[in-house]
Amino acid sequence: MSESDAVAFKKIDKTKRIGRWYFGGLASAGAACCTHPLDLLKVHLQTQQMEKVRIGTLVSRILKSDGIMGLYNGLSASLGRQLTYSLARFAIYETIKKELTKDGKFMPFYQKVLSASIAGFTGGIVGTPCDLVNVSYKHVFDGLYQVVRYEGVPKLFSGASMASSRAVLVTVGQGAIATYLTQPVDVMKTRVMNAKPGQYSSLMACALDIAKNGPMGFFKGFSPAFVRLAPQTILTFIFFEQIRMNFGDDPK
Numbered sequence: 001m002s003e004s005d006a007v008a009f010k011k012i013d014k015t016k017r018i019g020r021w022y023f024g025g026l027a028s029a030g031a032a033c034c035t036h037p038l039d040l041l042k043v044h045l046q047t048q049q050m051e052k053v054r055i056g057t058l059v060s061r062i063l064k065s066d067g068i069m070g071l072y073n074g075l076s077a078s079l080g081r082q083l084t085y086s087l088a089r090f091a092i093y094e095t096i097k098k099e100l101t102k103d104g105k106f107m108p109f110y111q112k113v114l115s116a117s118i119a120g121f122t123g124g125i126v127g128t129p130c131d132l133v134n135v136s137y138k139h140v141f142d143g144l145y146q147v148v149r150y151e152g153v154p155k156l157f158s159g160a161s162m163a164s165s166r167a168v169l170v171t172v173g174q175g176a177i178a179t180y181l182t183q184p185v186d187v188m189k190t191r192v193m194n195a196k197p198g199q200y201s202s203l204m205a206c207a208l209d210i211a212k213n214g215p216m217g218f219f220k221g222f223s224p225a226f227v228r229l230a231p232q233t234i235l236t237f238i239f240f241e242q243i244r245m246n247f248g249d250d251p252k
Helices: 003-015 023-046 055-066 068-072 075-100 109-132 140-151 153-157 160-172 176-194 203-211 215-219 222-247
Strands: none
Touching: 003 222, 023 055, 023 068, 023 075, 023 176, 023 222, 055 068, 075 109, 075 140, 075 160, 109 140, 109 153, 109 160, 109 176, 140 153, 160 176, 176 203, 176 215, 176 222, 203 215
């Protein structure tokens, strides 16, 4: 075999490498580093109640008070979320898929939806603590410490039901349609997570508070959420493929 043939053979082998269970979480974390400013704007818009601030005005405020790095406030929490939420849902889905498709078996649509739902639901719960401290703290560990110290461990899972519901919809409907499906749930999740103790007696109370702004109150932060989703998804799979080809297991 010539040297050129050997190189080509290695390249073919490289593309056939198998990803490991945690590669999805690493890829999502890499994508989050690129799209975090949009996620930050979305959260700020969703926590507003009566004030109506345009995205441009909000960006100007952040730049004026914290400079360009202000757009990356809460990045550590975002990375923590991807390394819990995304890692869990990718790992669970791929594990289920591998089991259901072994020996050349075909995975029907209903199994894909069910697997995605289980993976998304579990990932949503696991990622709730880091999602909770996404803003207003020095870093993710400071946020987790402050919440546990002053409000207790249960507070870390405030909004877990909304987070897991959203995660199911995102995982099943990954793509542009996911923004439409999840935005109302996402707004409620953000409100519940950032609510003061006793502010909302139930999810219905939260929904009624948001509804004071009319139906569009449930779609606050839609623009940055919509713009963020496409590059987040694309970059996640680009990073995943690069990690898989360079660090994945060689096929047996």
